[in-house]
Amino acid sequence: MTTRxxxxxxxxxTLAAVxxxxxxxxxxxxxxxxxxxxxxxxxxxAQLPALAALDLQKVxxxxxxxxxxxxxxxxxxxxxxxxxxxxxxxxxxxxFVLLTPFLLEGRSEAIMVQRGWAPRDAADxxxxxxxxxxxxxxxxxxxxxxATPSKVYELAADEKGLIRQNLDVxxxxxxxxxxxxxxxxxxxxxxPGASASAxxxxxxxxxxxxxxxxxxxxxxxxxQWFALSALLIGLYVWFQTIRPRIRxxxxx
Numbered sequence: 001m002t003t004r005x006x007x008x009x010x011x012x013x014t015l016a017a018v019x020x021x022x023x024x025x026x027x028x029x030x031x032x033x034x035x036x037x038x039x040x041x042x043x044x045x046a047q048l049p050a051l052a053a054l055d056l057q058k059v060x061x062x063x064x065x066x067x068x069x070x071x072x073x074x075x076x077x078x079x080x081x082x083x084x085x086x087x088x089x090x091x092x093x094x095x096f097v098l099l100t101p102f103l104l105e106g107r108s109e110a111i112m113v114q115r116g117w118a119p120r121d122a123a124d125x126x127x128x129x130x131x132x133x134x135x136x137x138x139x140x141x142x143x144x145x146x147a148t149p150s151k152v153y154e155l156a157a158d159e160k161g162l163i164r165q166n167l168d169v170x171x172x173x174x175x176x177x178x179x180x181x182x183x184x185x186x187x188x189x190x191x192p193g194a195s196a197s198a199x200x201x202x203x204x205x206x207x208x209x210x211x212x213x214x215x216x217x218x219x220x221x222x223x224q225w226f227a228l229s230a231l232l233i234g235l236y237v238w239f240q241t242i243r244p245r246i247r248x249x250x251x252x
Contacts, residue, residue: 007240014236018229025225032218039213042068046144053104056111056145060182068211069145071185074105077134081176084128084163087152090117091207096129097149098204099167101178102185105138111181112169113141114149116204126163131203143185144208 001009050070057063078101088097096118101110118129151166159165173180186208189200199205 010236010240014232018232021225021229021232025222025229028218028222028225032215032222035213035215035218039211039215042211045069050142051145053107056104056107056181056183058109058181063145063182066145066183067147071143071145072140073102073111073143073185074138074140075110076103076105076136076138077101078103078110079134081178082162083167083172085149085167086120086125086163086165088117088149090205093119095119096163098131099149099184100134101176101180102141104181109179109181112148112167112172112184113143113187114146114184115187116200116202116206118204128162129203132201134202141185141187142189143187145183146186148184 045066045068048069050072051066052071053073053075056071057066082098082100084096084098086096087094089095090097098115098118100113100115102113103110118131120129121127148169149167153165169180169184187206188208189206
């Protein structure tokens with residue numbers, strides 16, 4: 001292979017690599033724009049009027065269209081069926097997220113409510129937090145519709161008892177002989193605008209994180225691909241143009 005052929009081969013390989021990395025960077029920016037549109041949709045959902053119990057959709061496909069909607073629900077707490085999800089962090093601490101079924105007024109179904117977070121006893125992991133009893137009778141709660149709680153690693157796939165690592169709401173419905181709505185509720189403070197950084201009157205913290213769509217991840221990946229493109233161009237210019245000229249000048 002002649003010197004000219006070798007130079008042409010290096011040029012086309014570099015050109016292909018730069019084109020590929022630029023395309024991947026643009027793709028990541030496009031993904032970020034899609035996430036921005038999705039974020040705008042989530043924010044628009046949150047601004048819609050709050051849903052009542054009779055407005056909730058029972059069919060999973062229709063219920064997904066109500067994700068992130070505000071709800072104002074009347075019903076009764078089923079405190080005896082509360083589940084404590086373990087190893088759930090909030091505000092830099094590990095504790096329990098309490099899930100309690102809420103029997104909807106005017107319907108036969110219940111909906112699982114993520115009531116809030118309570119700290120765990122470091123000395124005794126099986127000790128439940130001492131919290132006030134839930135009010136009896138019909139009450140009104142305010143919240144936001146969300147999917148079922150995220151799953152963490154668990155040793156036993158079929159857990160029983162009050163303290164569990166994960167909870168399959170549909171399976172729990174079979175366990176308790178109840179019909180649950182496909183979505184769950186993230187309970188918010190009773191008064192809109194109330195501080196979520198401190199425990200409420202029931203002793204639970206509700207500093208729920210905002211939905212994370214991974215926008216920064218896509219921007220970071222795009223920066224890496226564009227930086228790699230610039231590096232490839234810089235290396236090509238150095239080894240194919242600048243370095244040979246420096247060598248030529250040093251020769252007698």
